[in-house]
Amino acid sequence: MSGARMGAPGGGMSAWRMARQDSGVVRHRLAPGTVRRVLAFARPYRRELTAFLLMTVLSAGIGVATPLLAGEVVNVITSGGTGRTLAVVVAIIAGLAVLDAALSLGERWYSARIGEGLIFDLRTTVFEHVQRMSLAFFTRTQTGALNSRFTSDIIGAQQAFTSTLSGVVTNVIALVLTAAVMFTLSWQITLISLLLLPVFVLPARRVGRRLQALTRERYDLSSAMSTTTVERFNVSGALLVQLFGRPEREAAAFADRAGRVRDIGVTTAMYGQVFLVALSLVAALATALTYGLGGALALGGSLEPGAVVALALLLARLYGPLTALSNVRVDIMSALVSFERVFEILDLPPLITDRPGARPLPVGGPADGAPDVEFSDVHFAYPAADEVSLDSLQGRGDGGSGPGDGVDHAPAHPVLHGVSFHARPGQLVALVGPSGAGKTTISQLVPRIYDPESGAVRIAGIDLRDATIQSVRDAVGVVAQDAHLFHDSIRNNLLYARPEATDDDLIAALRAAHIWDLVQTMPSGLDTLVGDRGHRLSGGEKQRLAIARLLLKAPSVVILDEATAHLDSESEAAVQQALAAALTGRTSLVIAHRLSTIRSADQILVVDEGRIVQRGTHDELIAQGGLYAELYRTQFEGRAPDREWTVSDSSSLGTGSRYGSFREPPAPAHHHGRNAMGIGDKISNAAENVVGKAKEAAGKATDNHDLQAEGQADQASANAKQTGEKVKDTAKDVFGR
Numbered sequence: 001m002s003g004a005r006m007g008a009p010g011g012g013m014s015a016w017r018m019a020r021q022d023s024g025v026v027r028h029r030l031a032p033g034t035v036r037r038v039l040a041f042a043r044p045y046r047r048e049l050t051a052f053l054l055m056t057v058l059s060a061g062i063g064v065a066t067p068l069l070a071g072e073v074v075n076v077i078t079s080g081g082t083g084r085t086l087a088v089v090v091a092i093i094a095g096l097a098v099l100d101a102a103l104s105l106g107e108r109w110y111s112a113r114i115g116e117g118l119i120f121d122l123r124t125t126v127f128e129h130v131q132r133m134s135l136a137f138f139t140r141t142q143t144g145a146l147n148s149r150f151t152s153d154i155i156g157a158q159q160a161f162t163s164t165l166s167g168v169v170t171n172v173i174a175l176v177l178t179a180a181v182m183f184t185l186s187w188q189i190t191l192i193s194l195l196l197l198p199v200f201v202l203p204a205r206r207v208g209r210r211l212q213a214l215t216r217e218r219y220d221l222s223s224a225m226s227t228t229t230v231e232r233f234n235v236s237g238a239l240l241v242q243l244f245g246r247p248e249r250e251a252a253a254f255a256d257r258a259g260r261v262r263d264i265g266v267t268t269a270m271y272g273q274v275f276l277v278a279l280s281l282v283a284a285l286a287t288a289l290t291y292g293l294g295g296a297l298a299l300g301g302s303l304e305p306g307a308v309v310a311l312a313l314l315l316a317r318l319y320g321p322l323t324a325l326s327n328v329r330v331d332i333m334s335a336l337v338s339f340e341r342v343f344e345i346l347d348l349p350p351l352i353t354d355r356p357g358a359r360p361l362p363v364g365g366p367a368d369g370a371p372d373v374e375f376s377d378v379h380f381a382y383p384a385a386d387e388v389s390l391d392s393l394q395g396r397g398d399g400g401s402g403p404g405d406g407v408d409h410a411p412a413h414p415v416l417h418g419v420s421f422h423a424r425p426g427q428l429v430a431l432v433g434p435s436g437a438g439k440t441t442i443s444q445l446v447p448r449i450y451d452p453e454s455g456a457v458r459i460a461g462i463d464l465r466d467a468t469i470q471s472v473r474d475a476v477g478v479v480a481q482d483a484h485l486f487h488d489s490i491r492n493n494l495l496y497a498r499p500e501a502t503d504d505d506l507i508a509a510l511r512a513a514h515i516w517d518l519v520q521t522m523p524s525g526l527d528t529l530v531g532d533r534g535h536r537l538s539g540g541e542k543q544r545l546a547i548a549r550l551l552l553k554a555p556s557v558v559i560l561d562e563a564t565a566h567l568d569s570e571s572e573a574a575v576q577q578a579l580a581a582a583l584t585g586r587t588s589l590v591i592a593h594r595l596s597t598i599r600s601a602d603q604i605l606v607v608d609e610g611r612i613v614q615r616g617t618h619d620e621l622i623a624q625g626g627l628y629a630e631l632y633r634t635q636f637e638g639r640a641p642d643r644e645w646t647v648s649d650s651s652s653l654g655t656g657s658r659y660g661s662f663r664e665p666p667a668p669a670h671h672h673g674r675n676a677m678g679i680g681d682k683i684s685n686a687a688e689n690v691v692g693k694a695k696e697a698a699g700k701a702t703d704n705h706d707l708q709a710e711g712q713a714d715q716a717s718a719n720a721k722q723t724g725e726k727v728k729d730t731a732k733d734v735f736g737r
Contacts, residue, residue, distance in 0.1 A: 030333075031340055038339050041121060042161055045114045049161065052110035055103045056166050060173035062100045063317060064181055069093045071310030078305045107166070115162040122154045126345055134351035135449050136382060140389035149345055156338030164335045168328055171321035178318050185307045185314075189293055193286045193315050197322060203278070211271055218264045221257050228254055283319050287312045344390055351388060352448055352469060360471035363460050363556045370556050370587040371460035371475070373423040373446060378455035380416040380441060415441050416610045418455070423603070428588045430598035432628065433607035439591045442607065443559045446589065447476040459557065477555030479582070481562035483546030485534030490519060491526040493534075493545065497553040505552060513548035513578040515541060540575055547578040558582055560590045564597070595632050604628065 042049060069089055076086045126149065130137075182190040232241055232250065241247055294308035324331075363371050385394060416438050423429040431439040444450055445457045448464050456463045464472055485493050494506050501509075506526060510516035518541065522528040534542045543563060550558065560582075564575050576597075592598045599618040606614035606621065606628045614621055614628050621628040 030336055031343070034336060034340050034343065037343060038157075038160065038336065041118060041339075044121075045117055045161070048110050048114050048117075049165075052107060052114060052166065053169055055107045055110070056170050057173055059100060059103045059107065060170050060177065062096050062103070063174055064177040064314065066093060066096060067310045067313030067317070068181065069096070070313055071304075071306030071308075073306070074309045075304050075306030111162045111166065115158045118158045118161060119154055122157060122342055123150060126150065126154070126342060129346055129348075129350075132350040132353075133348065134383075134388060135444070136351060136388040137348070140385050141393045145393045146345075149341060153338045153341045156335060157342055160332075160335030160339065164331045167324065167331065171325050171328075174317060175321040175325060178314050178321070182311060182314050182318065185311055186294065186297065186303060189290055189297075189311055192293065193290055193318075196282055196286050196289070197319065199282060207271060207275060211268065214264050214268055214271075218261055218268075221261050221264075225254065225257050225261070228257075279319065279323070283316055286315050286319070290315055341392075344392075348389070351383060352451060354468050355465060358466060358468045359462075361459055361462055361467045361475050363471070363475040370425045370585060372425050372458075373429075373557060373587055373589070374456075374458040374461075375419050375421050375442070375445075376456045376458065378416055378419040378442075378445065378452045378457060379414060380445065380450065380452045381414045382441075382450075414610065416452070419607075419610070419612055420455075421603070421605055421612060421615065423587050423589065425587055426585065427602040428583065428590060428598075428600075430601040430604045431589060431591045431607055432593070432595055432598065432604060432631065433613075434631075435593075437607040438610040439607050440561055441610075443478070443561055443589055443591060446557065446559060447478060448472045474553075475555055476557045476559065477550040477553050477582075478559045478561065479543070479546050479550055479563045479579070481564075483534065483542045485530045485537075485542060485545065487529070487532045489524075489527045489529055490522075490545065493530060494526075494549050494552055497549045501552055506548075509548040509552040510545075512551050512581040513544045515544040515548060515578070543575045544578050547575070547582050550582055556586060558586045558588045560588065560592075562591055562593065564594075595628075595635055 069092055072089050073086065073093075075081070076089060130146070179190070182193075228250075232238060241250055290312045291308065294303055294311055297303035298305050298308050361371075385391075419438075419442060421429065431442060433439055441450075445452060446459070446464075448469055451465055456465075458464065459467070459472070459475060486496070491506065494509065495501055498505070503526065507516055510519055519525060519528070530536055530542075530545070534545070537545070547563075560579065563579060590598055590601065595618075598604060601618070603615060604618060604621055605612050606626075608627055614624065614626055616624065622632065
């Protein structure tokens, strides 16, 4: 119900909300066109808004009429009126009460319909827009700041058409009607009563400034606590706290903030109570003054007794609207600023969009044949911060900018320089090189996570900028080194790749990824929840689920970005088997730091400082020397190489396509030497054991006077010792070579 209808208490609550708002918002300069865009969002609800405002006006009128009718009752009683007249007035009062109740329900229905409709429109519009933003936007944006735009700002914008609009209309109408009626009844009493208003308003403004500071501090502390809980109440954050043994320190820091919020809450509650008591006291004093002065005028015959009662009742409805309207600019600007902050997100253009006339890639699944992938003189630089995000979403969140604000203002710098290569249909092309060389950047240009600044990336001969984004994303599948799984069931994580897939499709993908045996042993099977980011599964299990999801998608081009980088040997073996199925019949780009895993790649590209500095097969690159040979020697100095990809032709199977698998590569000569030396040592040790046992047997034979057994034992001992020495010498010789 509106403040006018609720009288002084309702007006007090409105004034209390006003006092807590930040008056500094009125100094904010709105972006041009903000009001026009706000009205555009409200246009679909113009009928509801019209009905809502009409009901609000009627309610305000009833709020003024009721005190007049109450005064008329007093006049009827004091002037000796008839019971019929009294009954008519009372019936009108009752009818207005029923109408007011019906209007209250109607207002609430329209208010909810308009408000929730606006929230729905804003949320869906912003969500759809953010979904189209590039990866650069998310790398620059704080998640909490973005979530704030989805919650507090959207709700603040919605209040522009519910609380703010209805409050302004109701208060204006109530104030005009109430003041007009009061001046009509007695201008003297009205003026004297209004003189008490500054006694309340001026101290209230000082209290309001203090409340605004406390409110801002509480919001800041609440935001900090929210950030703390988000960062600590997940698997990674909780593990870090436990491993470093800081739960007591974390609890103490959180308790400090929570304690300050508690203290602010107590202070704010007391300020609020004092505020409401003061308003009630001023209204009571004004009412007493009205009764006193009005009573004197009534006794003198210049004022009717009913007018005195009506003035007292109307006075209670005058202070609330006056106080609320004194801060109407803050109410309106707060709502408009919330809209503006939402519009800031909507005004950020997506970095990757479909060109006019873009067409789908002519690429089907692996059964239709793998396409080729070509990079032609590609140059690329990551976009600068101001191209993809807002300062208020990156740093401190206060909208400030400049040195020391936590926002990256560095200009974009080139990352790739003239990258060119051609991966033929079905080929496996490996990207190797030191960290930060540009390998992942190259891989992100293939699914159009980014577009090159110059040059072209082509699939099936079509520049990806001329293809629709959806067709590119359908054609390319990626398995990263840290597979992301939603906090959902295994089934829903897989269906994210192909929503229409049946259970048989899911099981087939899981079998091909070598994880169905595990899934079917889980109590809930496909409906098992994987936990936050899949943390209920091991690293190898997460990777195999990610591979199953990729197989379900059935892309024609596959990118493996260090897919086995952080796995133990057992998990890596299982994942490698699954990856072999993932590469069957597909053109593949494999990023690898462990060079032994890509020895059999059709083409190896060595990337350094954004350039391809070497290319060829493994044997060709080893023969060339240079960076690849240096990396290879560094990795395999003193250890056995990992299992490697081998790309085979399956034409003998009648498929005519290539498939990937793993095999153990031949080890370098010095590795064979070390293995031989180790084997020689073991055999030599075993021979010494035999010698010892033979001597023990010879001793027992001597004790038993068994000359034949003694001779045999001595001979066995000599033979074992001689064999052990020969094996050891041979092993040393092999190691020396």
